[in-house]
Amino acid sequence: MPQLAIGVDLGGTNARAAVVNRDSGEIVAAHKEPHRERSLQAVIETVAYAVRQSAAAAAIPPGALGHVGVGVAGQVLGKTGVVLNAPNLGWRNVPLGEELERALQARVRIANDLSAAAWGERRFGAARGVDDAALVFVGSGVGSGLILGGRLHEGHHGVAGELGHVKVRPMRPGTPVRRCGCGELSCLEAYASGVNIAARVREELERGAATAVRDLMQGDLERVNASIVDRAHAQGDPYALALWEEVAELLGTAIAALVTLLNPARIILGGGVILACPELYRLSREVFAAKVSRSAAVGLSVERAFLGDDAGVIGAALLE
């Protein structure tokens, strides 16, 4: 009998539960369930339903769930299971762990979604066998998950790895800075996430910016995204050149600082903004190479995330 464990990836629109083989990392059964609404009670029901469906598909009896790991897109107070801040769910200070334990009658371990994904990549993906690695995610949001000394580093109360909330601009009176979804000013995520890039470009288009993005979006502001900016950049569009220079400077600098501070053996990249925008990727690599401490970069390898969307459920299932 393989050892099985249950992991959940809890995002802003749905919950995905999976039963994972602890020895191989293989997903034995999975179920994805959309949220009806984002209240704690409704989300608990969604998660519990997804967990029960996946468990049933793997022939795990309802009373034998054991341990359930949950990765949440938000800032999580480590082992207390309290979600401090989950903008996609509109949550602040929500006792998710406690409520979910009651609903599932199982032990529940809550972690940040990128911490869970980093742990999945460490166990069965792009960081297998690597004791010091960082998963850097630049997609709808920006963040990281840290594997240090072979263990998941979640910090004093579980919010380590918040690369997206590192402040990247001087905050002087009169200097404009962007506000992040977390409520703070000048976060990397406010400049470099897909959501924030799209919002900014839309604003600037509405204010009349001259750019090839206008043609590429074919009159539909909803089509504006980082990938379209990247295509405009490849055409030499001056607006896209200036925007990508700014974003690449911030991304490359922040990732270089992470490597200089932590000296990982591997950086694993995930998320559509960094993986599906080749121009931005190239520029960010150039800034990174110029700004990383040479000694910290010796022997560093950079790889794509291997497990894709499965990293979160696999890592969550295997959290200790």
Place this chain on the structure above:
Amino acid sequence: MPQLAIGVDLGGTNARAAVVNRDSGEIVAAHKEPHRERSLQAVIETVAYAVRQSAAAAAIPPGALGHVGVGVAGQVLGKTGVVLNAPNLGWRNVPLGEELERALQARVRIANDLSAAAWGERRFGAARGVDDAALVFVGSGVGSGLILGGRLHEGHHGVAGELGHVKVRPMRPGTPVRRCGCGELSCLEAYASGVNIAARVREELERGAATAVRDLMQGDLERVNASIVDRAHAQGDPYALALWEEVAELLGTAIAALVTLLNPARIILGGGVILACPELYRLSREVFAAKVSRSAAVGLSVERAFLGDDAGVIGAALLE
């Protein structure tokens, strides 16, 4: 019989060896020996002499040194014992560990001096009992030592914690940036270390800068240091106001990034620039407070280093 261990603090001008009680952290015997010159062979002899003198004073027989830990002000390739870069000693790629093992006929463990000091503070100082802590040093140089998950985090090959070599300026053609002692451009240390602050102020005085520092140094450029700038700042001197605003912005931002990434429970401050310059300290705290992610700062305490210059030898002795 107490369990004893030997630690060495190897700096640019001398080597200090101490015999440390492993259970209490107490220094049983110590010997400091200046370097005659900075060649590897001369430094090995200095270190070996200091070790033998301190061991003899603690009645440890020459053949029973056991394990010797050495903290070096420089970038160290972890467990290989190779010193990649030690500007104060003028060293690059020096096999210190191997040579010292031969000279001492003992097992030798080399680490960065701030990693050793952080470990000393963790075991018997300001981070006792704290699993996630960072020692942040702003003195002649700038750096940090990281305790993560209760262990010393040295990274993939031993150069983690290089806060001083995080790059803090955009590197665009035409934008001036300062060169660091490590050879790279735009390092925090090039802006915020005592040595670099003094050098910069001297340059600017020589170019005719109008500042109260000129009176405070009483005509002697050699007296210029961070502490004098701090006194000029307290008097409202515009030159000092502008310089400290710049340095505090960089220091506060970098320490805030470290806390946002690592979520430590405690920051321990060491070094004369941060501890003996109250104006700079206050300004840096203000920038830090504005730039740290709120959730990472919950429950964070900031304390002064407790063991002072002894942290390095105590931590080095107790390195595993």
